[in-house]
Amino acid sequence: MDSNNTEDEMTNDGDITSVMGFSGFGKKARTFDLEAIFEQTRRTAIERSRQVLDDREKEIEVQGESSSLVVTQKDAEKAAAASKKKDTDSSGSDSEPVDPPPHGEEEEEEDDDDLVGPPLPPGYKDGAPQSDSDDEDEDGQSDEDDEDDNPVKKIPDTHEITLLHGTKTVSAMALDPSGARLVTGGYDFDVRFWDFAGMDRALQAFRSLQPCDCHQIRALQYSITGDRILVVSGNAQAKVLDRDGFNVMECIKGDQYIVDMVNTKGHTAMLNDGSWHPKIKEEFMTCSNDGTVRTWDVTSEKKHKSVFKPRSVQGKKVTPTCCAYSRDGKLIAAGCQDGTIQIWDRNLSVHTKFHCRQAHTPGSDISRICFSYDGTILASRGGDDTLKIWDIRNFKKPLNTANGLTNYFAMTDCCFSPDDQLIVTGTSVKKDQGNGKLAFFDRATFQRVYEIEVTNASVVRCLWHPKLNQIMVGTGNGLAKVYYDPVKSHRGAKLCVVKSKTKVKHAEALAQEYVITPHALPMFREARQRSTRKQLEKDRLDPKKSHKPEPPVSGPGRGGRVAAHGGTLSSFIVKNIALDKTDDSNAREAILRHAKEASENPYWVAPAYKKTQPNPVFAEDSEEDEEADKEPEWKKRKI
Known part of the structure; x- marks a missing residue:
């Protein structure tokens, strides 16, 4: 009886699940059979390796069939010598029996021989006749090798x-790591953004701004991710x-006003240069006239x-x-103003790790220092x-x-080529x-293996982008050349x-458009547009639209309108005054002229x-008025 009840309950549950459309309450945890997975992976690997071996065997068989057709003289001599040696061994001499060589030893001896068979006739190579195109390929390959050896041929300067x-010196220039955008800054305080993919032949910048107000732009650089730009100004x-x-x-x-620059939170004088960290995208560096980096x-x-303080020999x-x-x-x-180059470990800011006194002439500003791509050479x-x-x-x-x-600018550049074989700089x-x-x-x-005449002005900035393989140059007359x-x-x-x-x-004068509003109320609904001819006839009946404009005035003028002497009343008056020939230099004579x-x-x-x-009766002066005139000014009664 109990078993029948349980069976009925199970059938009822099945009916409920089928009607409700779900298979169970909650999700079950998935189970994995690792042994089956490993076995399947092993079988797949065996099948793939077997297929690769079969393909290789087929290639070897094809090559063997082609090579077996050529029977060389040396192979025949070796075969004859081996058969003769076998006959002497089987003749029953007193010498000890010689064991046959192991399998594969004979093949190794054959491989050791450099030349097999007679030499090939001239004009043949690897069993096939050599064409003239092969010679051309060899010549082309040799030319490519010469080009690889000569770094001058890698300079991209054909176009x-x-x-x-602008019109002033381009003193800063930067390219993002991908080479999609160029940023230029100059003595005119402007920073311009150039997008190579968005420009046309007009070569116009898509944005221009003055981020530092009226300060010259000294340096620009993109971060390693290309999403930020460091702007160093005056x-x-x-x-x-x-x-x-x-x-x-x-x-x-x-x-x-603080003497020790370590105790201040920032620079206190004009900036000279700046740079992003090549590995850490949030860190950058600046140097200033306050004597700190x-x-x-x-x-x-x-x-x-952190703060790094360059010092002279005397510690100043x-x-x-x-x-x-x-x-x-x-x-x-x-690079410092006294001609020294000082290098610190990034984590040790007190003492220099490398220091070169008199790297350049004392008192001459070092305009640029740059590390090579291999990190061992420094150019200054x-x-x-x-x-x-x-x-x-x-x-x-x-x-x-x-x-x-010649160098007239404090930011004249130098840089390395992408292959580290050339060093580029500009002259002033x-x-x-x-x-x-x-x-x-x-x-x-x-x-000096090569030079390019850029323009009739100084060459200040230069960049050689490794991905684009293009050279960007900033000049003293406001040009940026690529x-x-x-x-x-x-x-x-x-x-x-x-x-x-x-x-x-060009902005075009658009005619009045007719807007169709089918569900508008009758009072707001516009009349349906007719043909042009009927609309013109309707406008001709309208007195305002068909009013003829007045012709220009001729003669002295009428109706408040001035004749064609001038367009306005003021011009008419000015013209009449100019036509007046009377001399008003003496004002008294001009007034008395009308007295009679x-x-x-x-x-x-x-x-x-x-x-x-x-x-006419005129007022006479009384005694009181005479006395009042004799009184001083401060006693007179104010009216």
């Missing part, structure tokens, strides 16, 4: 585009902008992270003019018209020096005294030169009193 920043506070130019943070200004964190703008304060991180971010280098551009490279492992003497590179010229050049030096020999090669370069300037200029859309006519024919006052007072 160029010119971006007009004031004491560096700014960080986002990708579209909106303010993210502004460094705090320090207290200029400070590191900052974007998340905390109220105080710097020295002004850093440029600064840079090493490629791994562990070292901080600063000095105000003494030199370019030097240093090995930081032996930092006492420069490896090579180039002289005669005075106005209308030659062309500024971009000089290329071989890193090994330090010979050099590229259609074959060797990628994207960048190649994207905008292929686009045609967009036509300017005024006495004979009075017009203003006399006609009013002609009937009531034909003879």
Whole structure:
């Protein structure tokens, strides 16, 4: 009986679940059979490896069939010698039996032989005749090898585009890591944003702003992620902008009355340079005329992270003019105003790790220092018209020096090529005294292997982007030039030169549109539009719309309108005054000129009193008035 009840309950539950549309209450935990999974994986791997082996065996069989057709003379000699040796062994001599060689030993001996069979006839290679195209391929490959050996052929300078920043010096320039956007800053306080993918042949910047008011832009740089821009200007506070130019943070200004710069929270004098950390995206560095190099964190703008103080031989304060991180971010280098280069460990801010006294002429500002991509070489551009490279492992003497590179700017650049074989820098010229050049030096020999005449002004900034393989140059006359090669370069300037200029859309006078509102009330509903002819006939019956405009006035004028002497009443009056030939230089004579006519024919006052007072009666002075006139001014009664 109980069993029947349980069966009925189970059937009822099944009916309920089928009607309600669910299979059970709650979810069950999934179980995995690991052994079955491993077994399935093993079988799949065995099948794949077996398929690969079968394919290889098929290739070997095909090659064996083709090679078996050629029977060489040496193989025949070896086979004859082996058969002869076998006959002597089977003849029953007194010598000990010789064991046969193990399987595969004979094949190894054959492989050891360099030449198998007679030499191939001329014109054949690997069993097949060699065509002229193979020779051409070899020549092309040799040319490519020569190009790899010659770094000058890698310079992308066959084409160029010119971006007009302004009329003053382009003193700062930066490219984002992807190479999609270029930012330029100059002495005209402007920062301009250029988007290569969005520009056409007009080459116009899509945004221009003045982030630091009326301060010259000294340095610009994108962060490693490309979403922030460091702006270093002539004031004491560096700014960080986002990708579209909106303010993210502004460094705090320090207290200029504190002697020890370590105890202040920020810079107290004009900034000279700045740089982002190559590994940490929130950290950047600035150097200032207050004699310090400070590191900052974007998340905390109220105080710097650490302070580095360059010192002279006597231990006095020295002004850093440029600064840079090493490629791994562990070292901080600063070029100073006294010609020294000082390098600190990023985590030890007191003593320098490397220090070179008189790296450049004392008193000359070092305009730029740059680390090579391998991290062992440091290039420095000095105000003494030199370019030097240093090995930081032996930092006492420069490896090579180039002289005669004129430098008039405090931010003249130098940089390494993407393959680290060339060093690039710009030269300065005075106005209308030659062309500024971009000089290329071989890193090994330090010979000037190439140069580009940019424009008739100084070359200040230069960048060689490793991904785009394009060179950006900022000049002293407000131009930013981009050099590229259609074959060797990628994207960048190649994207905008292929686009045609967009036509300017002129504002057109739109006719009054007819709006159909089918569900509007009758009082708000507009009449259905008729044909043009009927509408014109209807407008002709309207007195306002068909009113003929008045023709221009001819003659002296009528109805308050002035004749065609001038467009307005004022012009009419001015013209009449100009036509008046009377001389009003003597005012008394001009007034007395009308005295006789005024006495004979009075017009203003006399006609009013002609009937009531034909003879004018004037007031006589009384004694009181005479006494009042004799009184001093302070006693007179005020009326």
